Structures are given as structure tokens and as C-alpha cells.
Amino acid sequence: QSALTQPASVSGSPGQSITISCTGTSSDVGGYDYVSWYQQHPGKAPKCIIYDVRNRPSGVSNRFSGSKSGNTASLTISGLQAEDEADYYCSSYTSSTTVIFGGGTKLTVL
């Protein structure tokens, strides 16, 4: 199984909004609403910020939102802040009863 496709990098200025895409197939992203997103700061473990396409775990800022259309899921960060600079990974459950991650996107806050 190939990794989900994410842009290698995105950037934005403080206060702006950015969107990160995550493209899979009908056997993963398109077939199930079990898409999640993770934020990882350097040297730290990943942290879930979106689960089941659009839900936020307790304590996660409402500046983070998720959506899905067909085989592509998206993470939007609004009101960009310096602390949002990190790597972001999407993940999906698959029809083979496995989990697949995206290649990761490095977010730079200008």
C-alpha cells in the first residue's frame, strides 16, 4: 500500500488560513470516515488534532478543522499562529484492516 499523498510543504503568515490536502483511494480515505490528522513538533511525539474526518479531541483549538470530499481529506488551520509551525500527517483506516499515513507536510509560519 502506498502512502497517502500530501504536499511536502505549505506556508502562511500569522493570522492567515492554510489548507493541507491528503489524497488516497476509495480503499482508504474515500471509503471510510476514519481519517485523522496529527501535529508533530521537532523531537516530540505526534498529537492527534482531528479524528473521524472532522472531530477535534478535547483541548484542541477550534482553529483546526477537517473535511473530506471523495478520496481527498483536508486540514484547515485558521488564524495561523507561530506555534502552529510543525509537521502534519494524515492517516486513514483501509479496507485491508490496516492503517496508512501520509508522507507529511511541513508548515512554515512566515
Added chain:
Amino acid sequence: QLQLQESGPGLVKPSETLSLTCTVSGGSISSRSHYWGWIRQPPGKGLEWIGSIYYSGGTYYSPSLKSRVTISVDTSKNQFSLKLSSVTAADTAVYYCARHFRPSSAVLSWIDPWGQGTLVTVSS
């Protein structure tokens, strides 16, 4: 608050078996609502799911690693373990243990929390 902690050798020789244990504290590994998994991250690269286990012993593995991976659970110790055989330099990575949410049978959903990770280097 649930916490997970990886433990095991930080250096493994090529062709040998990598062995790690994850100790779960602040909650029971025998939860019917969760799976327990291993994920790794080579230095400077992305995340790779290795496999996951249910408290009763049912396992799911990455197709690319399935021939070399064994994940087991010890409910009496609230621990689960990873064994990866015939390692090479390509297996050098930070290894994370984590909890999956299980919305229904045989469905591996979101992952939270994660352990802090442990770096395993494969080198002679």
C-alpha cells in the same frame, strides 16, 4: 491520564531481532474500546504504521512488515510488545507505542495518546 512508555535496547545488530515493550499506565490494556499499536519514524522521515493488537490477542500488521513482525500482549502486566526480526539499517527509527480507538470490531481509528518514542539504531 493514560500514559505509554516504550522500553528496550537502543542498539541492535544487523540480522538480529529488535524487541521493545510498551507499558501502559493510568488505564487498562484490557479495554474493549481500543487497540494498541506500534508506529515508527526513520530519522528525518515520515510515520509508518507497523501493527496493532487487541487485548484478546488479535493482531493486524503492515503488509510490508508482516513477515518480520510479531506483536504480543500481556494483560497481567498491562504491557504489549514488538518483535521485528532480521533487522537492517533501514529499520533504524524512533519507535512509538500508542493507543488506537476502536469504533467497531476490526476497525483501527485514531491514535491517542502516543508514547514519547524510543530511538533504535541498527548497526554493528
